[in-house]
Structure formats: structure tokens, C-alpha cells
Amino acid sequence: MTFYMAGPGRKGGYVPGRDNVIDEVMRSWQEKYCTYSEVSVCVSTFNVNGRSAPPNILGWFPSDNRADFYIVGLQEMDLSIGTHIIDNMKKEIEWIECIRQSLPNPDDYIKVRSHRLVGILIVMFKLTKCNVQITEEKSNLIATGISVMGTKLGNKGGTGISVKINDSLICFINCHLAAGNGELERRNQDFRDITNLTFGSTDANIWAHDAIFWFGDLNYRLINEAPYTSDEIRAIAQTKQAHQLFQYDQLYIEKAKGRVFASFEETPPKFRPTYKFDVGTCQWDSSEKARVPAWCDRILWRKLDADTHIRQLSYESLEAVVISDHKPVRAFFALRLRKIDQQKADRLYEDAIREADRRANELLPQISLSASELDFGEVAYLEPNCRTITIKNTGKARVNLSFVPPPNKERICARWLQVTPIKYALRIDEEIQISLTVVIDKGSAWELSKNKMESLQDILVMRLEKGRDHFLICTAKYTPKVFGVSLQHLLHRNQTEQNLIDFGETAQVLDDCPDGVPKEIHRLVSALRKIGHTKLNFTEMVDNSLFGAIRTALENNVPQDLTSIRGVTAFSLYSTLLRLLDSLTESLIPQKSKEACLHHCTNAVLLWTEVAKFDPIRVAMIEYLTTYLRELVSLRQEAREQLWSWADVFFRDTSPPITPRQQCLYSLVDYARDVAVFHSSASFNTLPNKPSNERLQVRLPPPVPPHRGTSSQTIPRAGSNMF
């Protein structure tokens, strides 16, 4: 904003341009430190069709209305051949003198400045005794016409004058836009090109001016779609009803659509079209071309903001002037000028700073949260627990919010917590729901059991862009029970809880639970046996609510018999068993023994020898589970493919190659430990590699009579979706 530059070096005073908000405040407070005066401004545009300047033009400027300033724009001031190449000062001097001599009292005026682009001339006169100061005056031109050798010729374009009168910055632009009915888009583009006009330095663009007066031969015509013939238009244009044609004016329509002169104002002309006349008459063009009349010559203005006051007093064409095929157009304006009282401005500066602070702080993003603390209570393994909070934009600006990782953390929240959405742009007064979900998966469970944590707390940082941060506190309680614990923990749990459970049913189940096998595993396997291996449908979908019911039964020991759970299926038990094994903090095959096991994957004897080296709990578990699987596979050939999943669980590894791990499982399931050991002692060092037909059928008698399952169906691998 350049309109009130203060003198340099005044200490503590107001210097604009330091802070946009302060500038805005000072601007809105102008009336507190400015005095105003009104001047009259007369603007006129005239396409002179290459005519030589007469000594003066009578009636151009009425003698009974003497303006403080006259600004005149001419077009086609010089059409002579070669003008585009060689400048001719003579015509310019003559025309400026003609204009001066046309002023009400020529001697009372001085020329402020003029600028010419070939035939496009702008000149400004000031009433000498007018009591305002012009402290800066600059002018420039911009050419938009035909481009020759990369340089635009000056046959079309604009010339402008920028003046600072008192403390108001005013700009006048005279232009000649592309001609011809079909050149609408070219005219629009010419306008846009001319708006790039600058004065002096590059940042002094036209838009910084308090007022812009823009005039010239804009060359806009009536649209071809007007519902009249050319003759009808000429007839209407001749009458007092001419103004009714204005609705078909290209500029009027384009401006309304915002395509051109968008922020400019213009009073709809009450005068007749100003083009094209037979020279020397007020008759419409009678040449062969018989041009349709149009308002080519116009005067528009633009105010920077509400502090600029412009009143248009008149807008007319001068039909009596007949030297050209255009008529001159003339407008009178009352323009308010400001004068800054610098002392007052400096005194207001401190207040303006405070006001700017207030506005800046007020514009900081503000939101309200329905809660900043969420307690999820007791949460269970793999049971999603969801809460929502409502966030409302209560501020005066759009809010971009996002959850960001707390300091020294990479994730925005703990592993057991999920938040959506993590980014959002809130409009003023808009509300959104943010959902937070606690899920204890095996990874979280391991992390929590490792750190012996039961009370969970996480602080999320929600950042408002360019503003404050909000913290969101999430708490939950999680007690490791059956899932996500160590084998030791599972076994230990059995021992401590044995005394707490009422006997009867329990005693019986526990009776046949082998030593070293957690009761929960045994309960699952027992229930599977009770339902029967043939009822196990591997194509079933994993049902999470059923999983929840089985998990609860395992955790609470009620009901002891898992088959009594409502809706329970063999598959739901089977997948729970896999999930449980997968959730254990340690793999059944210890990490350190993996290599050895894979090495012996086809040799059951050596494999079992390796297993025998594991800790007793693992050995018991592996024996127990392979026994179960042996039963299953012997009754259900198609279940062999299931061993792939078991290989993943046993080794806690899914990376390639997977074949050796699967082979391990085949070996362990196909040959029971004692059988393998027996063969070993009988010097059978190697067992057949492909035991499918010749393998030793060693199995425990199944608890339920064997049924032949529907072995024809293909069995998908009950896989990753179970974990």
C-alpha cells in the first residue's frame, strides 16, 4: 500500500508496509487522521480518426463547469503511414494545444503530464489555482497491437498517468483495444495486458491506486445475437430509445460475467452510440460497410475500497463534434482526496498496533472439543472399543487441523489406539466427529506385557495450523489374560486359578489335560474333538463376535465346556486356537532352533530329536498339538493344506521360502515322537520322504467315531484373516 508513505527516519511513527494487519487497521481508521477535500475531475475520450488538430473544439468542455482537472485520452491521433515506425511529435503538440484551447479558460490551466503511444495520447491539465498538491507524477505506456519482429507495434495499447494528489494515489488510463465485431476475446486480452502497466518501479502497479479512471476507444460492439437487423439497430440508435440497445453491449455483458473490467464501475450511457458516423455529420456510417452503431468510446472507474469516494456527475457524448467518425465522450466526477495529518497518524499508531494484535489473535484458529479426555475403561484382546469426540470450528477462520506425532515419537498415537480422520479442514462453524478406537492386537499385547503395563495412557497432539495445539488424553485398562501372554503365564494362570474354580465339571476337564499344556489350549482342543473333526468347515468366515464369546469363556473359565457357547462352530474354535497360539509372546519353535529344525525338515527322527531339546513346555505343546493335527489329518485328507497355517504359527515366520517350514510340520504330524524314536533305535535313520502311502499310521484313537468328510471339496487355507 503506497498511498500514505511517511517520511523516512521518523522514530516511533507510523510507516506503512511493515505489517499488513496494521496497515489494514490504519486504513480503516483514515477518517481519524485524515482531512478530506473534493475536487472535480473531467475525463474525456475521443477517437479523432487521424484528423489534424483544429485550433480548438468548441463545446468539448463547457465554460460554465470548470473542473479542477482535465484528463483527455485521444486515439488514432496519428494514422499517417510510417507513424508506427517513426514518431511524430508535431501532431502530439498540436493536439495538446487544441485540447488546452478547448478548456474553459486555457490560461488558468497547466499541463501536468502527457504520454503518447503512437496515436494513443493521454494528457492531464490542472487548474493552477486549485489548492491541492501533486507530489508524485509518473506515466507509462503498454503496447498490445500487432507484433512485428517480437516488438509490439503501438497501433493498439494504452498509456497511463499516475499521480499522487495530496495523499491519494490516482491513476488514469487511456487505451485503444482491438477493433472488429469478432475480436471480443482479443479486446478482453488487451485489457488484461494493459492492467500490467506499471509506474516507475515494478511494484507500483495500477491496483494499488485509490482510484483508477479507465477510458478510451474500447471498441466493444453490440453482440451479434441482438434480436434486430442491422437496419433496425440503426433506426433505434437514432432515437431517444437508443439506451435500450445497451443490454446487447459486449462490454456490459462481459463485465457482468466477470470476464473483463470486473471491479470497475460504469453508469449505463444515456447517450446514443458514438460510432460510426459519416465524418462531418451525425449520420450513421453510410459507406458500403454500413457499420452497426456501437458504444465504442467509454469511461469507467474503479475504487480501491470504501474509503475512496467517487461521484460521477455526468456522462455524455458530444454529438456536435463532427470532425471524426467517433464522437467524443466526456464525464465529470467529484473525487474525494485525503490529506494525512502525520502527527495524528503517529499518535494513532500505538492503538492501531493493539487493534492489529487483537485482530491477529482473533483470527487464530479456535475450536471447541466435546471432550479432551477419553476413558475407554476395561478393554479386551482384539475387541475394538470406539469413542468419538465432536470438534467444532468456533473461530473466525478456516481451521486446518491434524494430529501430529508427539515429541520424540514417530507415530501420532500408541499402537493400541487408532484415530480417524487424522487431518481435516474445518469451515467456520462446521463440526466433525473424530473417532478413536482402542484395539489390543498381539503386537500391543506383547508390548504391554513386556512393559508390565495395565493402565494405558496416550496423549495425542492435535495441531491447528498457524495456531495452538490441543492435547487429547486417552486412557484404558487392559489386563493380560489368555491372549498375548507367554506360555509360562498361561500355565501359571492355570495353577493360580485352579483353586478358585468350582470343581465338578472342571475337575473332569482338567483331569485329562496333559502336564505342561495350558488348560485353555486343552479346552479348545477338547471342544474340537467333542464337536468332531468332520464338522470342521475350513471355508467358514471368521466371526469376530463368536471369537469374542470364546475368548471371554476362556478368560473367565465359564462355561468350562466351550461347545456350550451359543452358536459356536468347530471352525470358530479352530481359528481361536490358531489366534491364541499366534498371540503368544514366543513361537513354539524357538528362534535359536529354527535353523536346525529347517535343516532336518524331512527327517522326522532328527526333527523330534531337535524338538526334544526345547524347554519342556514347548515340547509338551508341540506333542499335544501335533497329536491333535495327526487326528485331524488322518480323518480329513484336505486338512493337510491347513498345516501351512500351522507352519506359520509354529515358526512365527511367513517369509519365503515357506516350503521347508511346511515340510517340518508334515514330518512332525506324520510321525509321532515315540514312533520316530522307535525307528531311530531300530536303525531306521531315514524315513521315507513322501510318506503318503507307506507312512506309519500312528495315531491316537479319535474320541468320536470317524466319519468320512466331504473330501471332494477344495479346501481353502484358513489363513491370515484368522489372526
Place this chain on the structure above:
Amino acid sequence: MSAGPYNYSYIFKYIIIGDMGVGKSCLLHQFTEKKFMADCPHTIGVEFGTRIIEVSGQKIKLQIWDTAGQERFRAVTRSYYRGAAGALMVYDVTRRSTYNHLSSWLTDARNLTNPNTVIFLIGNKSDLEAQRDVPYEEAKAFADENGLTFLECSAKTGENVEDAFLETARKIYQNIQDGSLDLNAADTGVQPKQVVRPTTGGSAAPGERKECNC
């Protein structure tokens, strides 16, 4: 917020720290708005406010981060200390516990800011003389021992609030003038004359720091 470059002589980053309920947010509010917020909710997060001040004829923009005082947020709020040019450490003259915790706050402030950060001790609620629990002299001695500037203030009446914020700025400015604060060093919390974008939020990398360090 309006676009375009702001041009101050300097931008200083402040943090306000101290126990819950000592009146940190009220001090900020009193300083930026010259008003007392009677029912100020606990800050759950980090508040932000700005004000332009003048020191020795230079216009300085203060960016003030007001942190949550609750102990459980301590781990998170610590990250906002980095890059502060001034730290206002606040206790409540009517609650001795808040005064007793000062050494812990001071340790954080010393460890987490740079050596030139100006730490200013504020005893807030000086208007509640009848309930006074910490004598002025005792706190003054503590401040002297630790090389802190000290004032008792009232966010309610506004007494001394301006002075605390301005005096801190003066000290920072003095450090710049006498060269003890190296503007090229990292995390000074001072942004010298240059084009500045309005700050982004706090913890990991507030915009203002990035720009002066990179």
C-alpha cells in the same frame, strides 16, 4: 490472516511454564488483550498468542506459547521449550507448592532452551495479599540465587504484567545488541529482520525456527 510479508525488526518466541492453575493463560490473555479471563479453563494443549511491542524504537513481534501445566503433560510440553528466546516461569504466591516446584521447572527450562534464553520469574496473583503463602523476599532470594529476573504480577488487575513481558524482551534485545546472543546460532528463538511467514504450530519444528536456522 492477511497474506504477504510481515516485516518487523525481530520476532521473539516466548514460552510460559509453571504448575497448573498458577495463571499462565490469564497472564497471556491479560498481556495480549488487556483483559482478565475470570473463568479460564485449564489449558489442555499449548495456547498461542501474539503481540507487537517496541523496544528501543524497534518493533518486535512476540509469539507466545502458553503450555499446559498439568504434570502428566510435562513430557509433551517439554518439546515446546526448544527455540524459546524468553521463558516466563510462573508460580502462584498463594500456593507454596507451586513455588516449591520451581526448581523442577527451572531445570527443564535450563536444559531444554539455549544458554541465552532469558528466564523471568513471575509470582502471580499478587492481588490476593491476604492469602499470600510465599513472601516476596523469599522468592526474590531464589531469583537472585539463580540469576533470574523477578516480578510479582497480577493477571487480574494487570499489575506488572506488561513489565514482565517487556522486560524480558528488553533483556533479549540487550543480548542481541551486546553480541552475547548469536543470531546465527540454532534455536535462539529470535528471528531477525527478514520476510516471515506466520508461524506454524509448536513442537517439532515451528516454522519460525526453521527459517532462521536453515
